[in-house]
Amino acid sequence: AIQMTQSPSSLSASVGDRVTITCRASQGIRNDLGWYQQKPGKAPKVLIYAASSLQSGVPSRFSGSGSGTDFTLTISSLQPEDFATYYCLQDYNYPWTFGQGTKVEIK
Amino acid sequence: EVQLVDSGGGLVQPGGSLRLSCAASGFTFSNYDMHWVRQAPGKGLEWVSAIGVAGDTYYPGSVKGRFTISRENAKNSLYLQMNSLRTEDTALYYCARGNYSVSGSHFDYWGQGTLVTVSS
Numbered sequence: 001a002i003q004m005t006q007s008p009s010s011l012s013a014s015v016g017d018r019v020t021i022t023c024r025a026s027q028g029i030r031n032d033l034g035w036y037q038q039k040p041g042k043a044p045k046v047l048i049y050a051a052s053s054l055q056s057g058v059p060s061r062f063s064g065s066g067s068g069t070d071f072t073l074t075i076s077s078l079q080p081e082d083f084a085t086y087y088c089l090q091d092y093n094y095p096w097t098f099g100q101g102t103k104v105e106i107k
Numbered sequence: 108e109v110q111l112v113d114s115g116g117g118l119v120q121p122g123g124s125l126r127l128s129c130a131a132s133g134f135t136f137s138n139y140d141m142h143w144v145r146q147a148p149g150k151g152l153e154w155v156s157a158i159g160v161a162g163d164t165y166y167p168g169s170v171k172g173r174f175t176i177s178r179e180n181a182k183n184s185l186y187l188q189m190n191s192l193r194t195e196d197t198a199l200y201y202c203a204r205g206n207y208s209v210s211g212s213h214f215d216y217w218g219q220g221t222l223v224t225v226s227s
Binding site for chain 1: 119152154157167168212215
């Protein structure tokens with residue numbers, strides 16, 4: 001199975017900060033990667049798919065990049081509603097695998 | 108409006124069985140791959156199974172041979188039969204719809220989750 005290594009596992013940031021989360025695949029996965037946001041007590045929500053495609057309705061401050069093994073989620077200007085846990089997910093082949101998650105907390 | 112409603116969770120002893128259901132509405136269920144994803148208390152997300160429109164199924168090693176995903180298109184329903192349950196299967200189980208396009212795939216709709224607790 002493809003291993004997804006996500007970093008950092010947590011970070012503290014202030015409103016307005018630029019935040020970057022990375023995900024590394026144990027083998028090449030083309031651009032078959034998505035980013036999901038989860039708030040406490042809620043189901044996850046897709047932000048980005050195919051590494052860089054913004055899901056409809058998601059604010060443009062979210063962006064994704066990368067291909068092959070290294071991927072990045074960037075929040076250009078952190079907003080209060082962005083404090084949550086973020087996960088990457090590879091859908092290149094089965095079994096699909098998630099990263100361990102990154103908890104974004106208020107500084 | 109697309110809706111996925113998960114049900115069937117509960118308390119079960121180790122070695123026991125449970126069947127989860129996901130009732131879908133608001134879209135043509137037979138046209139979509141469907142998945143189960145779980146989350147143990149305080150832990151991250153784990154993909155559990157998938158079923159394609161043609162009935163092809165997929166599992167990770169952690170549940171293969173113990174869990175069976177199925178679908179009943181006439182009832183717009185997805186199921187997860189879980190046998191030989193272990194304490195480590197304790198989690199909130201979500202069904203999710205797979206959306207596939209030329210540019211890529213993702214989970215675009217999720218159920219609310221149903222809690223499975225495996226304990227003696």
